[in-house]
Structure formats: structure tokens, C-alpha cells
Amino acid sequence: MKPNINIGTLDNIEFPEILYKYRDWDNINNRRFILNREVYLSSPDQFEDTLDCKIPIRYDLMSEKQAYDFYERLQEQSGIVLNRQKKRKKLKNFVKAKEYKSKKFNSEYEKIYFEEYFKRIGILCLTAENKLEEMWVKYANNHSGFCIGYNSRILFESLGGGGKVEYVDTLPIIMPDPIMDRDTQRYKQIYHKLKEWEFEKEYRTQKFWFNGASRSERQIEIPKEAFHSIILGKNITDLNRHAIIDAVNTNIGDHVQIIDYNSII
Numbered sequence: 001m002k003p004n005i006n007i008g009t010l011d012n013i014e015f016p017e018i019l020y021k022y023r024d025w026d027n028i029n030n031r032r033f034i035l036n037r038e039v040y041l042s043s044p045d046q047f048e049d050t051l052d053c054k055i056p057i058r059y060d061l062m063s064e065k066q067a068y069d070f071y072e073r074l075q076e077q078s079g080i081v082l083n084r085q086k087k088r089k090k091l092k093n094f095v096k097a098k099e100y101k102s103k104k105f106n107s108e109y110e111k112i113y114f115e116e117y118f119k120r121i122g123i124l125c126l127t128a129e130n131k132l133e134e135m136w137v138k139y140a141n142n143h144s145g146f147c148i149g150y151n152s153r154i155l156f157e158s159l160g161g162g163g164k165v166e167y168v169d170t171l172p173i174i175m176p177d178p179i180m181d182r183d184t185q186r187y188k189q190i191y192h193k194l195k196e197w198e199f200e201k202e203y204r205t206q207k208f209w210f211n212g213a214s215r216s217e218r219q220i221e222i223p224k225e226a227f228h229s230i231i232l233g234k235n236i237t238d239l240n241r242h243a244i245i246d247a248v249n250t251n252i253g254d255h256v257q258i259i260d261y262n263s264i265i
Contacts, residue, residue: 019126019152022139025240034247041122041218057174059100067095119212126203149229158222162205167198229257
């Protein structure tokens, strides 16, 4: 059964009014989230979770009929024109060789595939919670940093959509196109993680660049209205506190709430 995929649209999707991003003011790149009103859409090769967005495509699970359809699609995409007889013979030989069942072949192809995929995909990871201890420690310099609250609808509208990460005991099986269409592949790849990461309570959005993305292209400016609040960590220094408040007022506006961590209900 094909899943109900809502990537890229906000209609009929339930998501929190405010979503959060934990940051460290002592990290120059993290400052850009306020100074430049940016978000950064990371390549999955930077993620700590070695399986995040890296679920292998299971060519080895294809039946002979599915393999034939798969190779037929590759033939069509190659642009090489063959008559019907030569085409059928070539496809049957591919299926007969059963390279798609080879672990070595699939491992080598998978490496090339993900290298190219990661150049083109960008992910912004957010969370629904603003008092997650592990997140404050890990991503906000042990409470010395800050946490940005975004108006999720405005943020998602400016980036093209988003959704909730599903945490599962076993990662989903992804079959090659055309056995599984590209939207379903991407949904399973991007929005599923193992339950050991459930503490992050993650929502995310993603963008795909067909020709790959430079670092500057991954730095995307968002509207001032997308900012709802800034939460200051309980261990933040006075110097950083004043620097953040000044940066928010100068670059975003006084509509943004500045909140101390201990004031969060």
C-alpha cells in the first residue's frame, strides 16, 4: 500500500505551532541563524546517525519481472535507441546476469549513489520541544547557547513544506524506481529514523537541488515573521546574553520574545 505522503504541502498536516532549533552562540556558523536570518539545510553526510537518510535501496529484493522493469527504465533514460528485438534481448541478458543480487555490486553502486544524493539533498532538523535536556546539552553548548522558536507554518511555507519524523523499530524497505516511486522513496528515506533517536521529537523539511548545492545555496534566508522567540540557556554568559538580544533587535525585530530557560513552563 502506498503511504499517504504530504511532503511539500501544509494542507491537512498536523504540526506544532512553534518548532525549535537548538544553537550555540560561540559557533560562528550558528550565529548566522540570527545575524543573517538564515537556516542551513545540511547534507545527510554530516549527520551523527549513520543511517539517517542512508537506507539502502534493495535492488537485491527485486523479482525477475521487477528487475526487467528496472533495467527497462534505465534503458529509456540512457537515450540509446534500440529496436524492439535488440532491446528485449539486452534487458533479458541484464536480468539473467543477476548483478542486482550481488552484494559487492550493490555496495559499490550504493556508495556512488549516496555521494551524488548528498550533494543534492538538504535537510533542516527541528524539534517540537524546547526543554529537551539532551538537546540543550548536545546542540546548545550544555545550556550556554540558545534555542530559536519558529512559527512553523511561516517557516515551512518559505522552505516548501515539512513533516514529522516517524520513529520505528525497523527501518522501512526501499525498492528501486519504478517499483517504488521517487516520492515514496524520499518519504521513507527522510522521514523515518530508529527509535533510539526518538528523544529528539523531530520535525524536518527538505530541499532537493538537481545540480547539487553549494554551501551558500544551503544557507537560506527566511522572513522576519518566521521568528517567534529566542530561549536563552540557563548557563549562558552575560556577554552572550546581551549579544543575542542586540542581534535579535537589530536583525529580526522586537516582536521576537526573549525568554530565559528557567521561565519556560
